Amino acid sequence: MATQNGFCLTSNRDEKTNRATAIPPHLYTINGKMICFPKDPKAGGTWIAHDSENIIILLNGAQEKHIPKPKYRKSRGLIALDLIASKDILKTWQITDLTDIEPFTIVFFNGNELYQLQWDEFEKSTQNLDQNQAHIWSSSTLYSASIRTQRKVWFEEFLSQNEIISPESVLDFHQFTQKENQEFGLQINRNNELKTVSITQCLYDSNGTITMQYLPL
Numbered sequence: 613m614a615t616q617n618g619f620c621l622t623s624n625r626d627e628k629t630n631r632a633t634a635i636p637p638h639l640y641t642i643n644g645k646m647i648c649f650p651k652d653p654k655a656g657g658t659w660i661a662h663d664s665e666n667i668i669i670l671l672n673g674a675q676e677k678h679i680p681k682p683k684y685r686k687s688r689g690l691i692a693l694d695l696i697a698s699k700d701i702l703k704t705w706q707i708t709d710l711t712d713i714e715p716f717t718i719v720f721f722n723g724n725e726l727y728q729l730q731w732d733e734f735e736k737s738t739q740n741l742d743q744n745q746a747h748i749w750s751s752s753t754l755y756s757a758s759i760r761t762q763r764k765v766w767f768e769e770f771l772s773q774n775e776i777i778s779p780e781s782v783l784d785f786h787q788f789t790q791k792e793n794q795e796f797g798l799q800i801n802r803n804n805e806l807k808t809v810s811i812t813q814c815l816y817d818s819n820g821t822i823t824m825q826y827l828p829l
Contacts, residue, residue, distance in 0.1 A: 613746040613782065618817040620779045621721060622786050623660045623669045625810045626754055626800055634810065637826050642697040648824050649693070650812060657689020660812045661696045662822045667721045667814045668696050673752035674715040674732035685712040692718060695729075702738070705729050710736065717749060723816060746771055754806075759796045766790065766798075779815050783827070786811050799829065 613620060625634070635651040649661035659670045670692040691713060698704035701720060710731045718729040726743040730736065741747060748767040750760040770785050771777065790797030799808040811827040 613777065614744055615777045615779050615782065615815075617779055618815055619721065619723075619743065620782055620813055620815045621660075621667050621669055621719060622779075622782050622811065622813040624786050624798060624808050625659055625812070626751065626806060627809045629805055629807055629809075633828075636828070637812070637824050642693065643699075645697055647693075647696055648822075649696075650810070650826060652687075652689050655687035655689055657687045657691075657693055659689060659692065660814065660824075661692065662814050662824060663696055664822065665723055665820075666696060666701060667816065667822060668692055668701070669719040671717040671719070671749055671751045672714070672754070674717055674730045675752060676757070677752050678715050678733060680714065684714045688714055688716040691716070695720075702727070705736070705738065717751075719747075719749065721816065723820060746777075755796055763796070763798070779813060779825075783811065783813055783825070786813075787827070787829075 632653045635653055637648050637650045639646050639648050645663050647661055647663050649658040651658055661668055670688060672688065691708070694708065695701050695704055695718065713731060715733045716731055720727040720729055726741040728739040728741060746767070748764055750763050755763065766789050770789065774781055786798050791799060794801040801807045808829055810829055813825045815823050
């Protein structure tokens, strides 16, 4: 979303507590590109990354919750890295074979345009979004349609109550909104089995510089 400082994308990572703790963001060289991302030590992928021009965020699931298969060919987090490491993200998205890959949604910003890229297990979709509008996503695998709608209402209330939107205020929204609601507030804790384990924000400033802020919880 556009802020007073530029454009920012912010991601809450909700994960099972028995999953290994992610490696904090570092710079990695992949396909000759310098890419910054936190790494999932299990599969080696990521859920948020940026290079010098692009930002991508990965969410599990597509429009609706799917029935998981026992095994998939490749981690979705590695698909995200394949895209950010490519020379042309949209072209790579179009030609990548996603057969036997679990459904996912990717939010992609290239400094000029904002896209939603989605795979629902049967087909891909590419949606060009209005970057001047604020958007919120919630994973369909963790949040029902009604809860996703409720979270949108909270987001719209946040926007209406803040005349000036800063990256800091967006971070506060992601960290503290409905903080007593541990089931589907912005920071969850479902019986100490599933928690919001980190919040990561990428800011694309007016000079075209991208910075990442990582908040382990």
